[in-house]
Amino acid sequence: MDFYFGLAQIFGVHTLLGLSAYVVLLTGQVSMAQAGFYAIGAYTAGAMTAMFGLHILPAIVIAGLVSAAIACIVGFPALRVKGLMLVVATLAFGEMVRLFFFNLSWQVERGGELFGPDGAEGFRSIRYFPENGWEVWHVTVFIWIVVAVVMAALWWMDRTRAGAVLRAVGHDEVAAQSIGLNLTAVKVGAMTAGGFIAGLGGGIYAHTVTHIEHGVFGVLLATFAIAYPILGGLGSVFGTLLAVLFIQGFLIEGLRFMGDWRSLLFGALIVLAMNLRPNGLLGEHAPRLKSILRLGKPAPDSLETKDAN
Amino acid sequence: MLTLQSLSKHFGGVRAVDDISLTIKEGEIFGLIGPNGSGKSTTINLITGLYAPTTGTVTLDGYDLTAMAQHERTAMGVARTFQNIRLFGNLTVAQNLWVAQNGHEQRRAHFLPRWFKAGGEHGPDIEELLKFSRLHSKRDVQASALSFGEMRRLEMARALASNPRVLLLDEPAAGASQEDGQLLAERIRDVRDRGVTVLLIEHMMELVMGISDSIGVLNFGRKIAEGSPAEIQANQDVRAAYLGSKHKDEDLIHA
């Protein structure tokens, strides 16, 4: 049973990572910096519990806030560019974060042992959960409460004007500016929210694996972060969740019996999925609560989007 | 009310707009005409801030807009439509109006609550605008699924949703039929009657001559004439400018 709970933990943590990219993607920005924010969250939260003995909850909230603050600061220069330039700029930022932690050594003594990040050796013994008597299922429930809160908040945000504004900016920046939206504010806002969610996710991640090191937070993880919402579709938060289940549950865990063919199939299936469903598994339009409730009437037909340019 | 003062925009060696000065009075419909490539769209882009002018200023009611960002100009009361319609195809009709509700009156009052208020797409203003644009039955339809005419109407409604003082219409009749042109003229008058000043850029001469209170004519980036429709029709320079490119223009209108 613990195996399934453990799997659910991975799903939860990756959902947070995916959602952090989802918020930014709504504004049409592909950010490869999410792994960097995730790393900041992981190291911050790890430091809070392992080095300073904080409770896990304030630790991950602080991790989220620190990541959000840095995302906000980085957002201003990075979002001056867009498209491929932004992909590369954010990728560079993510790598800078990783290399920062590669070079960071800062340990404090607690109970005769040294705790803290130790450069290339990584940050060991982030064992808040086992040391405080949390069973695997406790941890799983805790993670999913956090995930549920974040998903609910994003779902709710999508109902508000803020959500519509994000989507409007994502669809057509020129038009969005012409109706008086402050692009910088909207994009930096999305980046900050994404940073916060990635920070939460990273903070939890650090505690589920007990040891983190710079190598984890590389380009591959950043790619996964954007892969979840793109694969799932930008229609709603559930697209991201579905994509996490598809990648982590099916492609990684479900195909494990295939040995090393699994890794080959992994990439091939992603290629196939994007060819068959280019708008993501759940599509790109936000399902309207009304049309879901009004099951009798057919939902408004979502035709192929016309190229607005 | 809206004043352009020796406005110029150079792209490399090309003078797209060259030393244009115009004044648009409150409550009028001002038509801006000129052959293709005469700098009409560039002028609009300079007014809304999509481009920064090489020289010159744009002022609205005495406030200098030149250094302002686009969204700040919208907050001051400048709104526009696009020659090639630019709607938020991923949002519904009502949401398109909702996101545009940025107008200067509500702006500062309650910033955060307005951003995070759900269901605002059903507010009284939006209902009224939907009725005004005859889009009420389509309120929950994805904007990308509308017909061409509906898209035009929605785009104008969206511009109005930001509660503008001056509305810039960039060739609203492009692609429209003769009859649609009639309806459009009425609509523009209705907009003016709401108290919004209109700057109209158009190829369709009939439309412009029929509804404009004053008209400015551009050619090769320069203003060659300004005056009432009757004056413009009588102007030799304007005739010369248009005769040179008449066929081309007509082709475009009927395309």
Add this chain to the structure above:
Amino acid sequence: MKLKALLKAGVLGVSTLAMASVAAAQDKTIRIVGFGAASGVVGIFGQNSSAAMSAAFEKINAEGGVELADGSKAMIETEYYDDRCNAEEGISVLRRIASTDALVAIGPTCSNVAEPLFGILQAKVDDEGDTGLQFPVFTDVAIKGGLAGISEWVFRNTPSESQMYDDLFAWLRTNHPDLKTIYGGVEEDFAHSRFTWYSVMKTAAEKHGFEVVGEAQWLLSDTNFSNQARGMRRAEPDVVAISAHPFTTCGMLREMTRQRIQPKILVGLTSSSSLETLSGCANEAEGLTIPTSFAPVNEEAKAAAEAVVAKGGQMDLHSASAWENAMILKDIIEAAEIGGTPETLEEDRRKIRDALAELENAPGLLGSNKRLPDGEAVKPYVFVHAKDGSWDVLHNPGS
């Protein structure tokens, strides 16, 4: 539709695996599961381990299997899980193994998986306050020093590098009294390389009177070593020690040849004593001296190596550990007198752990392995050097 079918297949895949392992436990079999990186850039390590393990279990089964507490014999069943050298996957795999009737796991391959993996285990046995996983892990490959101390449920049969290199430098001192200076080269972003140079090789070299005249650092994926080699050229060291993966080891060796750096002795990382280095740059590696815990120096080792090759793997110091782990576990299980039934599963695992903890000596392919209280091992080793495209035994301290 397609999506649904795929998802269904995935769910089926997960559950059939879990069920299959339950069903297989019906008649007298016990399960020992291997895991590690069997795909990806370091997949070759896991593939070799997997081959060695199954060859060893096949041998045990052919000789009658393992004796249980009630005197009956049980066959050993095994399978190998791929964790792709990824920490999360490694943890997931171990949880999955622990959720089946497996008694003990052999793995993982990568030190960066081992570290988090050992962290989720209970740190101290019988610690009520620690809810870490209670499952014995007997590591074959992950070699970075000092990891077993993280949990009392972890045992390693990886060679203790500090003793090997200490002995190597002592031997160099005796045989080449003219050598004075040493220059180190280390892959900075690879934990094992760093540990071995900074904490093992350097210390050992200094202890035996070598003067460290410089260090060159590079990264895992570097392709240009000219800067690093230039420093080395100026220092004119007698000995050059390279603690890196085969890919950059080869790159650096090539650059050294190019810059005409000719140390009298080249020392390599123990993991480099596998086929990869030779397949990458046999010419440049000529003379590279490495202490390793495996070489086919006796009949038993040769036979074992052949059995592994027959299974499609290669025998090197890593897969030799996997082989030895299998053999050690057989003895441990027989000595611990386990029940081997589903009811006694928890108890059996604990018995195996305790028996591993108490073990002080275990037979290995090159002689007797000494077991340390902290779960680490000190294994017999030989010094090999690259000669004509293969590893040739230079010196066997045990003989």
Add this chain to the structure above:
Amino acid sequence: MDYFFIIDFVQSLVDGLLFGTTYALIGIGFTLIFGVMRKLNLAYGAAALAGTYIGVAAFLAFDAPPPVVFLLSALGSGIIGIVVYYCCFRFTPTQVPMASLLASVGMLLFIDEAVVHASHGMPVPYPSVFRNAIIEIGDIWVRGDLLFVFGICVVAMGVLFWLLYRTPLGLATRAVSQQPRAAALCGIDPTRVNLLTFGISGVLGGIAGAMTAAAVGVLSPIIALGLTVKGLIAVVIGGLGSIPGAIIGGLLVGASENIFLLLRGVTERDIYVMLMLFLFLTLRPGGLFGSTAGRD
């Protein structure tokens, strides 16, 4: 400032500039594809690597001479480039750029794993020419093989320029990259141009991969990521869509990387390279050769 430092500095600069040509080639490949399709092909580095492995397979199987190996590497990568086009770009709708982006990520993972599967992840020797030839200019040593790498890259760029500016094919390519709609109206088949662009950029990538492997003398799957990242940085510094920009960007990345290595050590080296990129983006969002409106 002591003598050794100056020597080291000059030497790093020379090595970096010579090696930077491989980054430049990768950068040109990205820029070409971006030019005609406005899309990012993340599988590009992996395709280059796979092509290089095709060359090395011939080397191992038939002991093929180096020129044949290099040629096969280039051609192999070109063919894989075309396969990538069909798998990731041909059938994904143009107005959904993220679909092809993610598809190319999938392709990257697939190609990487296929290479690992075939080679067991083992490093394999790669033939290099002028391996031990060194031109000594005082205390500065210019590596013969790097000069060769430099020469081949320059020739490849020359051929590319000839293709783009002197042949009908090049004209079509440039037309599509500047005015896709107008080009289509003029009867240029965009699919054919896209196909050729992927093929050509694939060949360039293959050359870059082959030259990288030749400079190290060993080939391993782990070089793909480095090539991809450095190539992207070169493109962005040079300005998207600009071939001279990609060349200058590549040389700049190669040289600065080596100099930061000298000044700050290997663990901090890449931080400064990334920082440099960030500065470029902030101060010159269009890149060195990008148009002023090139913020797209």
